[in-house]
Structures are given as C-alpha cells and as structure tokens.
Amino acid sequence: MSALPTYNFAYLDEQTKRMIRRAILKAIAIPGYQVPFASREMPMPYGWGTGGVQVTAAIIGPHDILKVIDQGADDTTNAVSIRAFFEKTAKVAVTTRTREATIIQTRHRMPETPLAEAQTIVFQVPIPEPLRYLEPRETETRVMHALEEYGLMHVKLYEDIARHGHIATTYAYPVKVEGRYVMDPSPIPKFDNPKMHRSPALQLFGAGREKRIYALPPYTDVVSLDFEDHPFAVQHFEQPCALCSAKGVYLDEVVTDDRGGRIFVCSDTDHCEERRAAGFTGPQDGSGKADSPNGPAASEGDAS
Amino acid sequence: MYVAVKGGEAAIANAHRLLADRRRGDASVPALTLEQIAGQLALAVDRAMAEGSLYDPELAAMAVRQARGDLIEAIFLIRAYRTTLPRFGNAVPVDTGRMRIERRVSATYKDLPGGQLLGPTFDYTHRLIDPSMTGDVPVEPPLRRARTDAGCPRVTDILGQDGLIEPDQPDDREPGDLTREPLEFPAGRDLRLQALARGDEGFLLALGYSTQRGFARTHPFVGEIRIGLVDVEVEMPEVGFPVTIGRVRLTECQMVAQFKGSAKEPPQFTRGYGLVFGQSERKAMAMSLVDRALRADEFGEERNAPAQDEEFVLAHSDNVQATGFVEHLKLPHYVDFQAELDLVRRMRRAQATQAAASDESASGDDREAAE
Numbered sequence: 001m002s003a004l005p006t007y008n009f010a011y012l013d014e015q016t017k018r019m020i021r022r023a024i025l026k027a028i029a030i031p032g033y034q035v036p037f038a039s040r041e042m043p044m045p046y047g048w049g050t051g052g053v054q055v056t057a058a059i060i061g062p063h064d065i066l067k068v069i070d071q072g073a074d075d076t077t078n079a080v081s082i083r084a085f086f087e088k089t090a091k092v093a094v095t096t097r098t099r100e101a102t103i104i105q106t107r108h109r110m111p112e113t114p115l116a117e118a119q120t121i122v123f124q125v126p127i128p129e130p131l132r133y134l135e136p137r138e139t140e141t142r143v144m145h146a147l148e149e150y151g152l153m154h155v156k157l158y159e160d161i162a163r164h165g166h167i168a169t170t171y172a173y174p175v176k177v178e179g180r181y182v183m184d185p186s187p188i189p190k191f192d193n194p195k196m197h198r199s200p201a202l203q204l205f206g207a208g209r210e211k212r213i214y215a216l217p218p219y220t221d222v223v224s225l226d227f228e229d230h231p232f233a234v235q236h237f238e239q240p241c242a243l244c245s246a247k248g249v250y251l252d253e254v255v256t257d258d259r260g261g262r263i264f265v266c267s268d269t270d271h272c273e274e275r276r277a278a279g280f281t282g283p284q285d286g287s288g289k290a291d292s293p294n295g296p297a298a299s300e301g302d303a304s
Numbered sequence: 305m306y307v308a309v310k311g312g313e314a315a316i317a318n319a320h321r322l323l324a325d326r327r328r329g330d331a332s333v334p335a336l337t338l339e340q341i342a343g344q345l346a347l348a349v350d351r352a353m354a355e356g357s358l359y360d361p362e363l364a365a366m367a368v369r370q371a372r373g374d375l376i377e378a379i380f381l382i383r384a385y386r387t388t389l390p391r392f393g394n395a396v397p398v399d400t401g402r403m404r405i406e407r408r409v410s411a412t413y414k415d416l417p418g419g420q421l422l423g424p425t426f427d428y429t430h431r432l433i434d435p436s437m438t439g440d441v442p443v444e445p446p447l448r449r450a451r452t453d454a455g456c457p458r459v460t461d462i463l464g465q466d467g468l469i470e471p472d473q474p475d476d477r478e479p480g481d482l483t484r485e486p487l488e489f490p491a492g493r494d495l496r497l498q499a500l501a502r503g504d505e506g507f508l509l510a511l512g513y514s515t516q517r518g519f520a521r522t523h524p525f526v527g528e529i530r531i532g533l534v535d536v537e538v539e540m541p542e543v544g545f546p547v548t549i550g551r552v553r554l555t556e557c558q559m560v561a562q563f564k565g566s567a568k569e570p571p572q573f574t575r576g577y578g579l580v581f582g583q584s585e586r587k588a589m590a591m592s593l594v595d596r597a598l599r600a601d602e603f604g605e606e607r608n609a610p611a612q613d614e615e616f617v618l619a620h621s622d623n624v625q626a627t628g629f630v631e632h633l634k635l636p637h638y639v640d641f642q643a644e645l646d647l648v649r650r651m652r653r654a655q656a657t658q659a660a661a662s663d664e665s666a667s668g669d670d671r672e673a674a675e
Contacts, residue, residue, distance in 0.1 A: 007388065036486035041387040045380070046628030048635065071639045078635050080312040108639045126629070137615055139489050164651060170643035189643045209625050211486040235646060253642055267639055 010057040010090040016040055020058035020213070024204060027215035032177030033145070034128050039211040049082055050208030052105050052124035059120065059204070060086065060103060065093045067101035072109035072250065072267035079107070096270050108171075110192040112249045112271040115201035117218065123186040125207040128214060130174045130184040150182050153225065161230055170235070175222050182225070183214065191234045191250045196222040241266045243282040244275035327372050341365040350553075350582025351375055355623065356382030357483075357502040358389075359552045359581050376504075380624045387483065394478060396537040396546050400556045400579075401458055403532040407583075410459050411526040412560060418456030423531060424583070459528040460558045460575060469560065469573040489615050496598055496618065497591075501580060503621030505587045511597075511611045512590035520597045520609035524576065527560035531583050555580045559592035563603055574603060 008014065016038075023037035042050040060066065066086055070079035074096040082105060083094050095101050098113040107124040115121060131141040134152045144150070153174060160168045167173075173190035177183050185193055186205060196203060196216060203216040216222060226232035240247045242263040249271065251264040263284070266272035328335065342349050342365040352364040356379045364382060371377035407423025410416055422428075463469040479494040487495060500508060515522055533553050537546035557578035565571035576596025578588035597611040610616055620626060 011388075013388065013390075036488060038483070038485050041383040041483070041624065043384040045631060046625045047630075047632030048628060050628075071636045075312040076636050077312045077316055080316060084313070084316075107635075108637070126632070138619075139615060165654065168647060168651075170647045171640040187640050189639055191643075209629055235643060250639070251642070252638055253645065267642075 007089060009062075010060050010086065011043070012040065012054065012057045017058045020054055023213045024055065024058065024215060027204070027213050028202070028217050030181075031216055031220050032181030032183040032214060034207075034212040034214045036211055037213050039208045042208065044081070044085070046209035047126060048078060049105070049107060049124040051206030051210075051213070052107070052122050052208075053082060053085065053206075054208055055122045055204050055206035055213060056086065056103060056105050057090075059122075060090055060092060062090070062092065064102045065095050065100055067095050067098065067104045067270075068106070069104065069109060069111070069268075069270075070107040071252075072111070073269040075269065097274075098270055108187050108189075109250070109267060110188055110195045112246075112266070112268045114195070115199055117200040119201040121201055121203050123188075123203070123205045125184065125186045125205045125210075125212070127172075128184055128205065128207040128210050128212040130172075130182050145181060148180065153182060157225060157227070161227070167226070167230065167232075173232075174225050176225060177216065178221050179223075183222075185222075189235065189250060190224065190232075193222070193224045193232075194234065196220075198222070237264060239264060241272060241275075241282050242284050244272045244280045245282045246271065246275055246280070327370070336369055338362055338365040338369070341368055347583060348373070348375060348378075350584055351505065351587075352378040352382055354581040354584055354587065355379045355502055355504065356386065357581075358382050358386040376623050376627050380627070383624055391484070393538060395549075396539060398534045398536060398552075398554070400530065400534055400554065401455070401461070403456070403530055403534045403554070403556075405456055405530055405532040406553075407531040408456060408528065409526070410528045412459060412528075413462075416457075416459065416462065418454065425585075456530075458530075458558065460560070463527070463560070463573060467570075467572070470563075470575060472575075487618065489618075491614060491618060493595075493599070496614065497577065497579070497595060499618045499621055500578075500591045500594055503591070504623035504626065505584070505590070507621050507623070507626075508590040508594055509586060511617060512593035514609065515593050515597050515611045520600070520605075520612045522574075522576070522593070522596050523562040524593060524596065525560045526589065527558040527575075529555065529557045529585055529588065531555045531585070553582055555582065555584050555588040557585070557588035557592045559589070559596055561596050566604055574599070 010017075012020070019038055023035045027033065027035045039051065040054060042053055044050060044053065056066070066083065068074065068079045068083040070076040073079065086092055087094055098104065098111040098115075101119065103120050103122060104111065104115075105122040105124070110121065129138070129141050131144055131153065134156055135141050135144065144152070157167050157169075160166070169190065171189045172184055172187040173193055175183050175185050175193060175196065185196060198219045198221065199216070200218050202218055205214045207213070224232040235250070237251045241249065241251060243265050246266055250267045252267045253262050254265055255262050342361045345368065348368050349361055349364045352367055352375055353359050353361065356364065356367070358364075363385070364378065367378035367381040368375070370381060405418070405421060407425060408418065408421045410420065460469055464471060475494070480492060480498070482495050482498055487499070491499070514520070531553070533551045535548045536550050536552055537548050540547045555578075559576035559578070561574045561576055563569075563572055563574040574596065576592035576599075578591035578595065580588045580591065594611055594617060597609070598614055598617060600607045600612045605612075607613065
C-alpha cells in the first residue's frame with residue numbers, strides 16, 4: 001500500500017455527511033416519513049447500528065457529549081464498541097449520564113430520565129417499515145403510506161384482540177405521528193412509547209441496511225395505535241428494582257441460579273447507578289422465593 | 305449478591321487479542337505473504353475483489369489474510385474501505401471484444417473466429433486429491449500460443465449480424481450507482497447488473513440453478529464465456545482522447561436464451577449478461593441466468609418465480625448486508641425478550657385459568673349425566 005488509509009472527523013467524508021443531513025432535514029420536515037438515503041458501508045456490520053452511527057456521525061461536532069446505550073446499558077459490548085468508535089474517530093467527550101449528554105445513541109431503549117430540549121436521541125433501527133411483516137414489498141408499503149392506507153395494521157391488531165384478548169405486541173409497537181404516518185418506534189419495549197410523545201428532545205432514527213432515516217421533531221404527537229375499548233397500556237412491574245428500589249421503570253430479569261432464582265434490576269444502568277449513589281438501596285432478593293411459580297411477571301395495567 | 309454486569313470494554317479488548325493470536329496461527333510457522341495469497345489463492349482473492357467491488361489484488365490478499373480465509377469477512381473489509389474512497393469519474397465502458405483472452409468457450413458453436421480456448425480451467429480435471437499437494441513439487445511451465453492480432457468477436461455479435469438475437473441497447477446516460485444512491489424499485493437494468501455483480505456467489509448460484517429446474521425456465525445456452533485482461537480507459541478532456549489507466553481481469557458470460565416473439569417482436573434469441581472481476585465462471589454464469597430471469601417484464605413473461613422477482617433478488621443478494629443482519633441476532637436482545645417473556649407468561653396464565661374453569665364445568669356435566 002502506498003499510503004495508509006486516513007479518515008475524516010467522525011469517519012464519514014463531508015460529502016456523505018451533507019447527504020445524510022439533507023435526509024435528516026427532510027425527515028424532520030415530514031415527521032414519521034421514511035426518507036431514503038444513500039447509506040454507506042460502515043466499518044461495523046449491518047444490523048449492528050450502522051444507521052444510527054451514520055446519523056450520529058452526520059450531526060456530531062467536536063463539542064458534543066455522547067452517550068451510547070444498548071438495552072438501556074452503557075456497558076453492553078456493542079454500546080462500548082460504538083462509543084469507542086466515536087472516541088477514536090471524532091475524539092468527542094463521552095458520558096454515561098443521560099443529563100450530561102447532548103447526543104444519545106440507543107438500541108432498544110429510551111433512558112428513564114426524561115430528555116430535555118437541545119438533546120438529540122438517535123435510534124438504531126433494524127426494520128424501519130412498520131408494515132413490513134404485513135406486506136413484505138417495499139413497492140406496496142410505500143403506496144400504502146402515501147395513501148394513508150393503514151387498515152391492514154388495524155386488522156392485525158384487531159385479530160390479536162380476537163385471538164388473545166389483548167394486543168400481543170410488546171416491542172416495536174406501532175405509533176401514529178401527528179395523525180399522519182404510522183411509524184415503527186424501533187424495537188423499544190412499548191413501555192417506552194409514551195416517552196416519545198411530545199418529547200422536548202429531537203428524535204432521529206437511522207436504518208443503515210434498509211437505507212432509511214426518519215425523525216420526530218421536538219414536541220411531536222406520537223400516539224400508540226389502539227382501540228377505544230382496548231386502550232394502549234404499558235408493561236407494569238409488580239416489584240421494584242432489586243438494587244435501587246426504583247418503581248415505574250423498565251426492569252431486566254436476571255437469573256441468579258439454576259433453581260429458578262431470579263431478580264429484577266433496572267434496565268437503565270445509569271438511572272440505577274445514580275439512584276444508588278443517592279443512597280437508595282434495594283431488597284437484593286436473589287432467592288426468588290417470594291415469587292409466584294410463574295415469576296413475579298409484569299402485569300398489564302393502566303399504571304402508566 | 306448480584307452486582308450489575310460491567311467490563312464490556314476489557315472483554316472486547318481481550319477477545320480481539322485472542323483473535324489476533326488465532327489469526328496468526330502457530331507462530332513457529334512462517335506467516336503467509338501477500339504474494340503467496342494473491343499468487344496461490346488467486347480465486348479467493350478474485351472473489352473478495354468481485355463481491356467487494358474493488359479491483360485491487362494486493363488489498364484483497366490483505367483482507368483474505370486478516371479475515372483468516374473467511375471470504376465474506378474479507379469482502380466486508382474491502383467494502384468498508386471502498387466506501388471511503390473518492391470518486392473521480394466514470395471509465396469508458398470496457399470493450400470485452402478487445403480482451404486479451406486467457407479462456408474463451410462457446411457452447412453454441414463448434415468453432416468460431418478466435419477459436420475455443422480452454423485456458424486455466426478445473427473443467428475435465430478428475431477431482432482426485434493430489435498427493436503432491438502436501439509438498440511443493442515443481443510444475444511444468446505452461447505453453448503459450450503465438451500472439452495474434454486477429455480479433456475475437458463476441459458470439460452475440462455473430463448472432464446479431466443476422467438479427468437472430470436482440471440488439472444491445474446502447475445507453476449514454478451515466479449508469480446508476482447503488483452505493484451512492486438508495487436503491488428504489490423498480491430498478492433499472494444498470495442497477496440490477498451492479499447489484500448482481502457484487503451479489504453473493506452462493507445466492508446467485510442457487511437462484512440461477514432454480515431457473516434451470518423450472519422456476520422461471522429460460523432455455524439458456526452459453527453463447528460464450530471469456531476470461532482475460534481488458535484495458536480500463538478514461539476520457540481526459542485535456543488531451544481529447546481516452547487514456548488507459550490500467551488493466552483488470554474480467555470474466556464475461558453471455559447467456560443466449562430463447563424468446564418466442566410477440567406481436568411487435570419477431571422470434572429471436574434474448575440475452576442474459578454476467579460480468580465479474582477476476583476469474584469466476586460460476587458467478588458470471590449464475591449472474592447471466594438471473595439477469596435474464598429478471599427481464600421477464602420486457603418479454604411479457606409471467607413473473608411467478610423467485611429469480612424473476614426483482615425486489616426479492618436485489619434485496620437479498622448482498623452478503624455483507626445478509627451476514628450483518630443474520631448475525632446481529634447474537635447481540636443482546638434482553639429488553640425485547642423480557643417483554644415477550646412477560647407476554648408468554650401472561651398468556652399461559654390466562655389459558656390455565658380458562659382450562660381450569662372449563663374442567664370444573666365439564667365435571668359438573670359428568671355429574672349431571674351420572675345422575
């Protein structure tokens with residue numbers, strides 16, 4: 001090799017960033033609409049956050065403070081890897097604190113701490129098309145969006161209710177944006193859907209493999225699809241976090257032994273750490289004895 | 305006492321360290337050189353270049369070595385590098401009619417101008433493992449034919465003289481580039497051919513095979529396969545004529561398929577086209593079969609097989625995309641799994657309650673019947 005490869009600030013060349021920014025601006029102008037963009041091949045695999053990484057790379061500046069989470073945690077391997085990528089290529093400051101971050105890239109969760117104005121959250125999206133599993137063809141689904149033809153989605157939700165008595169979608173639960181586009185909120189648990197509604201933060205969604213960007217500008221109406229007699233409800237955990245006693249947060253089930261022992265802890269590790277630093281402690285109930293045979297299990301209630 | 309899991313960073317660093325060690329293998333054995341890989345594993349290098357869509361044998365050899373011989377990983381390395389390269393223009397379309405031919409076979413004519421030339425092929429070798437492969441037994445130097453300046457016209461050009469095959473449609477528009485613009489359906493043939501040329505060999509092979517077995521049968525004949533070096537030329541506005549900037553080895557396959565004709569078109573043969581970097585007949589042939597199958601609409605053919613379905617073929621032919629998304633399933637999904645776990649438990653409880661209730665009423669019925 002004559003010259004070793006060198007890379008631009010935040011990896012992408014400026015032309016590419018400009019192209020992505022144009023797509024982002026269009027997405028912000030039409031909330032919930034999927035804007036095609038010329039997704040680049042990134043140095044990490046498709047399906048591992050290439051869309052989110054490209055969006056972050058296009059908007060990040062030298063003075064930004066970046067937080068990266070996966071499954072709500074800052075230290076899951078892929079979050080560590082993406083954070084290290086930006087530390088290396090953009091030399092930006094990073095943090096695990098939700099409040100300190102100016103850009104938060106996430107996979108599968110929204111932080112428990114409410115986001116504020118001037119913050120941007122970037123979601124990694126595997127399948128941006130909410131209608132994909134009802135109609136696999138892009139050519140068809142684009143027409144359905146254009147004509148606002150969402151009957152198929154309502155039929156699917158209705159069939160769930162007819163079969164199970166409730167809507168059997170627990171994550172990537174479809175939402176309607178500003179009364180127009182049906183949008184995939186990315187595979188966050190439906191527990192997080194209400195956090196999107198009128199959030200003061202800018203919410204950007206990047207799907208690299210599928211070459212789509214979409215957005216929710218601050219204070220956008222984001223309504224989870226439901227029926228009058230079957231209103232949308234989020235998961236509700238019956239017990240608090242075993243480490244910090246937090247209630248009304250999303251919990252991860254941790255198996256503690258091979259005899260059915262399990263505890264529930266905060267999925268948002270930063271939230272949990274902050275609470276513990278402030279002196280909150282949890283029951284640390286590793287025995288699982290108090291649990292019912294089927295586990296403590298969240299129940300669906302109107303506890304939202 | 306449960307403590308929240310930490311240490312992703314150290315785990316990643318240690319994993320990479322172990323990987324580097326495994327990649328190197330036994331340190332007492334000399335490391336592979338790039339010359340050895342490019343020279344002796346040339347077809348692996350060719351595949352990495354073809355599907356990486358970057359012609360650079362030395363870089364491809366590096367990628368093959370870094371990827372421990374995993375070709376899709378090597379292709380991925382090349383793609384991730386290629387995407388950062390600046391584009392400074394399009395070459396003049398290469399003229400495969402002026403190829404310096406290493407191999408050229410036609411299945412449609414016994415003999416033809418330029419002749420049949422087997423070249424370096426596995427065809428007609430008996431696939432017996434050669435004991436001499438354990439060592440380095442000297443091989444005989446190859447024979448060379450005298451260089452001739454006689455041309456080697458393409459079979460499709462010969463057929464075209466009688467109008468028996470559809471003419472090539474020249475197109476002066478700048479060809480599309482799916483690595484720079486998002487692919488939208490329906491895609492033009494330029495984009496389809498680009499996608500197929502970088503598509504996964506195995507996927508295209510299976511699709512091409514499916515057309516032979518009746519899923520979109522096109523009655524194909526290998527008009528011609530040719531492998532060799534062609535000049536790459538670019539127009540230099542300063543000098544006013546095209547200038548050769550290098551040479552690439554290409555494999556071209558022209559598949560000749562039947563067409564009955566329509567009200568507007570007389571009966572004639574149609575084309576399927578395959579063009580691949582390096583020496584890869586399998587890929588070029590499969591590509592030409594799939595290209596022909598994808599042209600169903602042009603000939604008013606019914607579209608009902610996977611190989612004819614543009615969206616299906618183009619959306620799934622890229623192995624870097626496919627491997628990324630399939631393998632992302634090993635990333636943590638415990639937030640979503642937690643939500644599903646909860647749902648399954650709830651549904652099981654509901655079913656158990658229902659079953660218990662119906663058992664009760666059923667036993668009540670029994671009593672009634674007994675009375």
